[in-house]
Amino acid sequence: MKTFLRILAGLALLLVIGVAAFAAYAWRSEIDPVDPPAQAGLDPALVARGSDLAAIGNCNVCHTAPGGETFAGGLGIPTPFGTIYSTNITPDPETGIGRWSEAAFLRSMREGVDREGRHLYPAFPYDHYTLVTDEDNRALYAFLMSRKPVRAQAPENELPFPLNMRMLLAGWKALYFREGAFQPDPNRSAEWNRGRYLTEGLSHCGACHTPRNRFGAEQRELHLAGAEVENWTAYAINAASPAPIPWNAESLAFYLRHGWHQEHGVSRGPMAPVTANLGSVPEEDARAIATYLADLMGEPNQERQTRAEAARAAIREEGGAPRPVQAGASGSGIGEAIYVSACEGCHDGRRPLPFGGLNLHLSTAVNGPNPQNIINVVLFGLPGAKGEPSAMMPAYRGVLNEDQLVALLDYMRERFSDLPAWTDTRERVAQTMGGERKVTVYRMDGTTQAPPESSMRTTPWP
Ligand code: HEC
Ligand code: HEC
Ligand code: HEC
Structure with a gap:
């Protein structure tokens, strides 16, 4: 009996040490609140760049509730684990990020931690945004701070215990999250590197196009291999693309900018706001994404070329006749x-x-x-x-x-x-x-x- 109690006490002690060690590991410090920066003092050129970057990052899509003000948050994002609500990222000091310093904003994008030091859920795609450079984060910060402050409190997340414990996200991050700004490949062109930076980072194409494992993390070995999102299918956009006419850099650049292509149709469902946003940014950026993506897709193999020819032949044969x-x-x-x-x-x-x-x-x-x-x-x-x-x-x-x-x-x-x-x-x-x-x-x-x-x-x- 005594030995049993001693073992039990030992186990309890180990558990306490384990929990304490994990808590220490998971702990992130608070970054002091600041007064919201004076909007008149913001550099207009920086704000303009930040506006394009926000469009490329689709911040408006997730941070705007139906009928609500842009960036004021409150949109429920359905996940297999429960509903996570986007937050208010306008510069309102009480309910938004008005009291966040640039350092606090940068940390949230790079590490997925809020100003107070709490871990954020990866429904906020920081697993991609971590690649964003300090320079681009500064522009994004200036742009958000230039917006109208809106008072709006995001609803509480609807997550069951223990998933509602943010500390556990430290474990998720240890398993699945690779932190770090983008490193260009010196053997590739500047355009390809720009495309990779945007596709894998700010544009977070993989958030919808890469299938996730049961812990909600993207499966690296199935990069852009197609997935389901909000009950829409986001098709494979790697070498496994099922498009009858293979995509190339030209058709991709046109589709991403205009939301449709003569040989591919229109962009629909959750893809529609992505192309709408890309239609508003400098053309080089959509082109760079297209260049990188076309390279990932590779030259179509013989089978795909045969299928493409068959599709074109079928159209010629029918000639549009009823x-x-x-x-x-x-x-x-x-x-x-x-x-x-x-x-x-x-x-x-x-x-x-x-x-x-x-x-x-x-x-x-x-x-x-x-x-x-x-x-x-x-x-x-x-x-x-x-x-x-x-x-x-x-x-x-x-x-x-x-x-x-x-x-x-x-x-x-x-x-x-x-x-x-x-x-x-x-x-x-x-x-x-x-x-x-x-x-x-x-x-x-x-x-x-x-x-x-x-x-x-x-x-x-x-
Ligand atoms: C796919 C949806 C999605 C997109 C796109 C998105 N966010 Fe978010 N974001 C969220 C969600 C959901 C949260 C809340 C996460 C949580 O509660 O842990 C969040 C939280 C944040 C936070 C933390 C705010 C706080 O008060 O804790 C910041 C800052 C932020 N987002 C900025 C951005 C910026 C900047 C962009 C565009 C570059 C962006 N987000 C794009 C979904 C998104
Ligand atoms: C919010 C989810 C989401 C994001 C983010 C997203 N996509 Fe999509 N994408 C979809 C869905 C859903 C479809 C299918 C839409 C349809 O049926 O037209 C799609 C379709 C496409 C297609 C057409 C494929 C085909 O063969 O018809 C391309 C190309 C594409 N996406 C590229 C991208 C690129 C590049 C990015 C990043 C810049 C991106 N997507 C980001 C959800 C997304
Ligand atoms: C009034 C004209 C109209 C009618 C009728 C119509 N459609 Fe469409 N449909 C469109 C337009 C316009 C689009 C967007 C352009 C595109 O992608 O084809 C579209 C898109 C589609 C797409 C997406 C094609 C792609 O891959 O891009 C499918 C599938 C489709 N329609 C199926 C149907 C079916 C099935 C019916 C009959 C039940 C139908 N449509 C009736 C006009 C029509």
């Missing part, structure tokens, strides 16, 4: 009848993009790993930008039932792709129609280069 509808009501006949009557008129490829529909032989969506994005587009349509002409497609929610949508998708896959049928079509259709899969619908502001306002994000349905 197809006769098959009589009879077999499974695939229903899909074809719906396609020809409801879709083909816009999607025969005879009207130029972005306001005309893509010939779907060219569609990544039809050639993707699952039909989710087509389900989203067909059910919720592509709402146009407010008050401007933009890409538009009607919503078919309430028009098509589950069986009809499944038949339509099966038909589209069969006709416009030589890849095997999807196996999860019915499940995804049912879950999306039933609201189990919540889809955020984005207005198509990306195609018109309108400055993205918070109104672009409509409430998730239902």
